[in-house]
Amino acid sequence: MFDHDYARHQMVERHLARRGIADARVLKAMEAVPREAFVEQGFEEFAYEDSPLPIAEGQTISQPYIVARMAEAAEIEATDNVLEVGAGSGYAAAVLSHLARLVSAIERHAALAEKASQRLAALGRRNVAVRTGDGTKGWPEKAPFDAILVSAGGPSAPMALKEQLEIGGRLIIPIGQQERSQRLVRITRLAAGRYEEEDLGAVFFVPLIGEAGWREHSQPATAHLRQHLPDLIAEAGEDLPSPDDPAFADPFERFADRRVVLLGEASHGTSEFYRARAAITRRLVERHGFTIVAVEADWPDAAAVDRFVRGRRKAGEAPPFQRFPTWMWRNREVDAFIRRLRSHNAATTGRQAGFYGLDIYNMRGSIAAVLAYLDATDPQAAAIARERYGCLTPWQNAPDTYGRAVLTAGYHTCEKAVVQQCRELLRQALDAMTREPDALFDAAQNARLVASAEKYYRIMYYGGAEAWNLRDRHMFETLEQLLDRAGPDGKAVVWAHNSHIGDARRTDMGKVRGELNIGQLCREKYGDAAALIGFGTNTGTVAAASDWDGDMEIKTVRPSHEESVERCFHLSGRPRLLLDFARHPGVSEALCAERLERFIGVIYRPESELLSHYAKVELARQFDAYVWFEETRAVTPLAVEAKSGRMPDTFPFGL
16 A cells, blocks of 8 residues: 655655755645645555646646745745635645645635635645635735745736735745746845845746736737647658658658767657667668667667677577566567668678667676676686675665665665776776777676666665766766767767657756756767657557556557647648758747657556656757657567577577
């Protein structure tokens, strides 16, 4: 059974205290209010994630951090009289009721106001009054207020609210000229007609509707774009045949002069995305000298595939990609691609193309690879490495538990040991590049992975952006190592999820959560020599699990949300297309407006799709180009079978 009390305590510790909320009274109030009582049915398990959640009437319950941040900024005393504008579910009012003597809350939607009153009464919060009305007018009968908190963004601070402040009172309100992009502002009333204003940073709130806010349907420019955008997409989009048609890759030759071409996917389990990336990559490898295929996969597993495509397999080697999610790389689409890559390498007279993993997860495989290399080249160094890696041994099979152990035991010594091991192997790489350079490079990369993975699993326990950023920096640095090793003429194709290859600065990832990704880092380093190409779909099927380490299922993808970029492409009526933003400034400008975009990983939960799988993006700034498939189907996984001894024919996947 889900322990809400424990989850609430963890939320306060991880998402509030560790992010800088220091007011002990605010932290105590946040821990006292059961957020699960204020969310819609079916969303209870997400109640203590630090994210807004959908409620009725198209509104949201604010994320816990922003509620705490606004309450702290308001500097509420136990004797204060407080007004909240935009009561919504009643959650923030409940928190405020633990801080102030009296709370008055206004909600423009009658149904929400009534339900909020019921929830507050059920929790015994008798110092809160809720009414329906225009929040921009305040509540004159209850004024003056020591603090006013506005849970929606307006174009300016309503004068009525400012005038209902007590002298010394604080108004906390999101203000901005765009309806869903604002700055959080604290306005303090110094005297009858004097106010002091402080900028507290960027925020994203639903619009403040009312006489002194936005009008109910006042989005003429946006509405115009929504009405005509599908027509613009239909006109600008270039038709694409099936990914299996040799002509599919023709339009992508325009990117052949780039040093890095990053190919995304909207899910980890969609056949069309894999087949399209395979077709584009084959063209770039076979005709344009790309020799690096770098994928969102673990280095040691991908290294086994690399040995296969170069004809260098090891006798008795176990098939790679046997950890969850096996279907992501052990599928017929990938199998067909790597066999074609092997044939190309066998026939080429130039530099062979390699297959490399960028990701960080397979710490166990990397430790084994480092030790195997040292056993063969320097047994004394292998003994030292085993001792250094010994503290990680209990966590090789379940490294996600390592962060918890670090907090309670002396495992901080692991960091020093694995970093020292990494440095020594890198020193060897510099001193002996002429002696088995491929094997030494592979061992050095595995040592880097162990060092990064140790830190990743240590900080993952805390949550937040730091773990994500460490992982993507590791992937980018691995890509840099591959390009540096290939020399100035080296060129790479990257396969990763849209969330990794689209510029994070143009999405909620960077704007709200402080996350970066490979796409952003490639743009920062390589500029126009990097091409970021996203992929999307409207509906169909996808291979995914319901929970981490769960069984793969073939799930139906729900039709795209009406506020999403996918819906705009769906309404264009085009089954498949490429939209190159640089060639079509008109449609690109329209697609710079912020909209929802769907992200499906190895987990897909259709029942909570809006919360679990959508984020706001500026599509034409997130990507350089976008590939659209109206309907897609799931990848075909390869069954895992026992080794038969006929590895030459069945390697790398052992079928």
